[in-house]
Amino acid sequence: MPSPKAKNPARSGGSPVFGSSNSRYDFMSLTKPLNRSSPPHLVQRQASDPTAARLRASESPTRRRGSSSSTGSASGQGIAEEDGIRLNPSFVRVALSSLLAIDLWMSKQLGVCACEDSSWGSMRPLMKLLEISGHGIPWLAGTAYSLYKSDSAAGQEIMLNLLMGLLLDLVLVAIVKAVVRRRRPAHNRMDMFATFSVDTYSFPSGHATRAAMCVRFLLAHLVLAAPLRVLVLLWAGLVGLSRVLLGRHNVTDVMFGFWMGYCQYNLVEMLWISPQTLQGLMGQLASN
Ligand SMILES: CC(C)=CCC/C(C)=C/COP(=O)(O)O
Structure with missing residues (x-):
């Protein structure tokens, strides 16, 4: 870098x-x-x-x-x-x-919203809104709340696995960031809220991995009308674009992030916790 x-x-x-x-x-x-x-x-x-x-x-x-x-x-x-x-x-x-x-x-x-006086500085608040929409905290809190509120077994299963996927994403991104240690672009203003220490590094974009994984998850497990599916895809694309426009990331951080998030979904599917698996785990915990 x-x-x-x-x-x-x-x-x-x-x-x-x-x-x-x-x-x-x-x-x-x-x-x-x-x-x-x-x-x-x-x-x-x-x-x-x-x-x-x-x-x-x-x-x-x-x-x-x-x-x-x-x-x-x-x-x-x-x-x-x-x-x-x-x-x-x-x-x-x-x-x-x-x-x-x-x-x-x-x-x-492309870092045209990196600060208020950048060429597209007036768009910065909108970009920051997109940043919040892809941040880990709202996704974790929203999923945990939906899990708590869900009254169907199917709903609970989906939310539990999404929660697991989100946590897995945080861990995997932190590992890659800590190994690669690519610094954020020089024009970035480090004014992000609620970050981990590894978030001083930029490769890969955690927002991009989360957006890609969540989009695959939602499209696979929620019955959404076609316009909503398009909207979800558009949201992920805009989250990725906003990372570069805000100057948070280089283009390759976001591209790799999308690819990594896409692959992470495969991992979530492989590790899928079904009610049976959960019962088995609970049974094992109780017998120990
Ligand atoms: C505090 C929690 C739960 C998550 C941190 C989310 C975060 C700030 C990720 C960094 O994203 P980028 O790598 O795209 O900048």
């Missing part, structure tokens, strides 16, 4: 390319030539840098092998061979770096 710190050289010019240092992605200049005395993590960055690769190609092992014969240095040849390996940056790494660069650029362009 791009370091939001002003130290970042690419903020003041140069093309954004990513490298990972301490699990963080930073900008680096494409225009700087390869520095042989670079620390190892920078050398690693330069390996994924196509321009740097071109620069290195101009001193490729074949060329240097010729020049090394003039110097006759065995160690020089060793370095050339070593560099020969670095000259083949993996296509996946380059593609990933480019994707991340596009992601950062797009997310910055």
Whole structure:
């Protein structure tokens, strides 16, 4: 993830390319030539840098092998061979770096409601309303209340499983956020209510996972008229979009979040607690 710190050289010019240092992605200049005395993590960055690769190609092992014969240095040849390996940056790494660069650029362009004086700052209250509609607290409270109020076994079963799904979502998102540790976009104003400490991180968007999982859940278990089904889908899409417009997330955080939430629903189905399972569990608890 791009370091939001002003130290970042690419903020003041140069093309954004990513490298990972301490699990963080930073900008680096494409225009700087390869520095042989670079620390190892920078050398690693330069390996994924196509321009740097071109620069290195101009001193490729074949060329240097010729020049090394003039110097006759065995160690020089060793370095050339070593560099020969670095000259083949993996296509996946380059593609990933480019994707991340596009992601950062797009997310910055789309963060038009990040603060009141942003270009679409007047839409911020509406975006924050969408944020609240996808927040964990109203969903947990609403589901727990419906479970409590439900007087049919079928209704209780559905609400219990939705509650379980919501809790599972919180745990899984917290694990991924803690592992990936991608910082929120620099233009985000951290004024969200009721967050966990892992919510300082942005990958994946918890709102997007919850929205995707809940939408699948509701469409599968509630009998809704077609216009309502469309509305539910639209709501999820808008929650995802609002995350980027508010500057809370990069586009990939939300896209991955939607995918993760979609998959989480499969997990909820696999772990489905039926009245029989519940009775069995209760029986086991009572006998222990
Ligand atoms: C306090 C509870 C129950 C949930 C926290 C919900 C929350 C604030 C998630 C962060 O969402 P994003 O990752 O989309 O910003």
